[in-house]
Amino acid sequence: xxxxxxxxxxxxxxxxxxxxxxxxxxxxxxxxxxxxxxxxxxxxxxxxxxxxxxxxxxxxxxxxxxxxxxxxxxxxxxxxxxxxxxxxxxxxxxxxxxxxxxxxxxxxxxxxxxxxxxxxxxxxxxxxxxxxxxxxxxxxxxxxxxxxxxxxxxxxxxxxxxxxxxxxxxxxxxxxxxxxxxxxxxxxxxxxxxxxxxxxxxxxxxxxxxxxxxxxxxxxxxxxxxxxxxxxxxxxxxxxxxxxxxxxxxxxxxxxxxxxxxxxxxxxxxxxxxxxxxxxxxxxxxxxxxxxxxxxxxxxxxxxxxxxxxxxxxxxxxxxxxxxxxxxxxxxxxxxxxxxxxx
Ligand code: TYM
Numbered sequence: 001x002x003x004x005x006x007x008x009x010x011x012x013x014x015x016x017x018x019x020x021x022x023x024x025x026x027x028x029x030x031x032x033x034x035x036x037x038x039x040x041x042x043x044x045x046x047x048x049x050x051x052x053x054x055x056x057x058x059x060x061x062x063x064x065x066x067x068x069x070x071x072x073x074x075x076x077x078x079x080x081x082x083x084x085x086x087x088x089x090x091x092x093x094x095x096x097x098x099x100x101x102x103x104x105x106x107x108x109x110x111x112x113x114x115x116x117x118x119x120x121x122x123x124x125x126x127x128x129x130x131x132x133x134x135x136x137x138x139x140x141x142x143x144x145x146x147x148x149x150x151x152x153x154x155x156x157x158x159x160x161x162x163x164x165x166x167x168x169x170x171x172x173x174x175x176x177x178x179x180x181x182x183x184x185x186x187x188x189x190x191x192x193x194x195x196x197x198x199x200x201x202x203x204x205x206x207x208x209x210x211x212x213x214x215x216x217x218x219x220x221x222x223x224x225x226x227x228x229x230x231x232x233x234x235x236x237x238x239x240x241x242x243x244x245x246x247x248x249x250x251x252x253x254x255x256x257x258x259x260x261x262x263x264x265x266x267x268x269x270x271x272x273x274x275x276x277x278x279x280x281x282x283x284x285x286x287x288x289x290x291x292x293x294x295x296x297x298x299x300x301x302x303x304x305x306x307x308x309x310x311x312x313x314x315x316x317x318x319x320x321x322x323x324x325x326x327x328x329x330x331x332x333x334x335x336x337x338x339x340x341x342x343x
Contacts, residue, residue, distance in 0.1 A: 001036040004029055005153035005190070007044040007084065007144070010061040011051070014068060015220040016293070017210035020197035020264040021159030027073040029157060029193075040151055040325060041074055045085035047144070050137040064304075066314050068223065071303035080328075082321030084147060089329035094139070094146035096340060100175045101142050101168075109141055110164055145169040149176075149187050150329040157193040161209060166192045180339040197264040203237040206253035224301055227294050234258075234290045239282050247274035255282070258289050265292035 006026060008014065014023060030039055043065045048058060062083060069081055084090055106112060115137060121127035136143075144165050148156055149172070156166055173187035180186065202208045204219040214220065218233050225233070239254040247270055249256040256270075259277070262285070263270040277285055307314065337343050 001034065001038070002155050003151055003153045003188075004033070004037065004039045004155045004157065004193075005042070005148050005151050006040075006157050007042040007047070007147055008065060008069075009048045010043050010045055010058065010065040011048050011053075012061065012212045013064070013222040013224050015200075015210050015212060015222045016261060017159065017197075017200035017220070018212075019072070019223065019296075020200055020261075021195060022157065023069070023072045023074075024264075025157050025193075025195045026079075030073075030075060030079055033078075038151075039079040040153070040328075041069060041079055041081050042084045042147060042325070043069070043082070044144075044147065045083055046091065047084070047140060050134065050140050051132070063311065063314055064308065066318055067307040067310075068300075068304055070314075070317065071300045071307055072223075073300075076317050076321060080321050080324045081317060082325040083318055086318070086322040087150075087325050087329055089150050089326070089333045090143065090146050092333060093150050093329075093336060094143040096336060097146055097149070097172050097176065098139055098142045100179055101145075101172055105168060105171065106138055106141060109168070110161075111140070112138060141165045141168050142172070145172045148190050149173055150332050151325075152186075152188055152332060153190045154188050155193050156190050157195070159209075160194070160199040163192055163194075166190065186335060186339060196270065197260055200261065200264075201253060201257040203233055203254075203257075206238055206257050221293060221297075223297055223304065225297070230293050230297070231290050234286050234293065237286065243281075245274065245277035245280055245282070245285055247271060255285070258285055262289050262292055265289075265296045 006022060008018065008022060026041055033039060043062055045058070045062055048061070066081065066083070070076065074081055115133060116128070119129045119133055121129070145168060148169050158166065170189045173189050177185040177187055200210045202210050202214060202219040203221070204216050208214070210220045212220070218236055221230055221233050237254060237258060239258065240252050242252060245255060245259070246252065247256050247259050259270055259274050263273045266273070
């Protein structure tokens with residue numbers, strides 16, 4: 001049977017990329033899972049601490065993310081939904097795994113390299129402002145590996161940007177299995193599960209992915225945007241001046257991104273969608289994308305607004321999820337402690 005695990009950071013309202021790259025896919029997996037499959041979805045508060053957070057805002061964002069997961073259709077009766085930071089097993093396992101993870105592997109992580117690059121003095125490469133280069137940011141992928149391995153997950157549905165972290169997780173699992181091999185391999189090697197919309201691009205700069213941290217809020221559409229905001233953001237999306245519509249992610253990334261979003265919203269094949277727009281123009285395409293995005297977000301947005309105020313209910317769901325996650329990860333940690341000689 002499958003054990004499906006994924007996580008999302010409680011840093012702001014999810015955008016279209018999070019939605020199609022992760023959340024909507026989780027709901028699909030939940031719907032199609034075999035009865036014996038297990039699904040776990042976690043709000044990863046510890047990962048959020050790698051960047052400066054306002055404590056009050058973080059507290060609210062954690063609650064909001066729980067409400068959002070339920071609002072998009074994660075069913076707490078079927079899937080285990082929980083806050084990562086409620087389960088100490090993750091940090092204990094992260095420590096143990098960090099002791100078998102060479103620092104060179106972490107130095108090669110794209111996220112780390114990007115942070116390092118922006119912290120370098122543009123005029124003097126040897127000068128690094130390390131005020132944002134905390135140790136947590138460096139070891140973040142090990143904590144992510146611990147999230148996954150604490151449940152012996154077999155499948156991890158994530159967007160494109162997390163693939164490298166998943167490869168590292170497999171390396172770490174293999175390293176552990178090799179170092180502590182008796183009586184048998186402890187961890188399954190988790191598989192990367194992707195979706196057709198694994199990489200939704202920024203509406204303003206289609207050479208970059210859509211991201212929560214981009215400065216321009218018009219570069220992303222978030223789940224709580226009003227129809228008027230959705231309309232104006234899509235109207236302002238960067239495309240190109242080529243006549244007609246074709247799907248060509250290399251030469252026409254902005255136009256292709258709109259086609260991908262349309263295809264994701266209508267659950268169609270992007271090439272089929274592109275065919276339908278062949279003789280039409282960007283105005284037509286943008287009008288239709290606006291309509292389907294509005295339609296896609298309407299129900300989750302309303303459901304989120306409703307659930308958001310139900311703090312008692314959200315707390316109860318989080319506690320129930322934590323109890324289940326704890327008992328499952330306790331079993332793994334008992335084995336891990338025993339293997340390494342800390343039973
Ligand atoms: P996070 O919170 O940045 O993103 C959550 C999910 O959204 C996907 N995603 C995208 N997909 C398509 N297009 C985009 N533009 C886009 N932007 C984000 C991400 O790939 C991700 O699936 N490190 C993780 C959280 C995490 C985790 C885990 C995930 C912690 N532990 C264990 C899986 C398993 C992160 O920061 O995701």
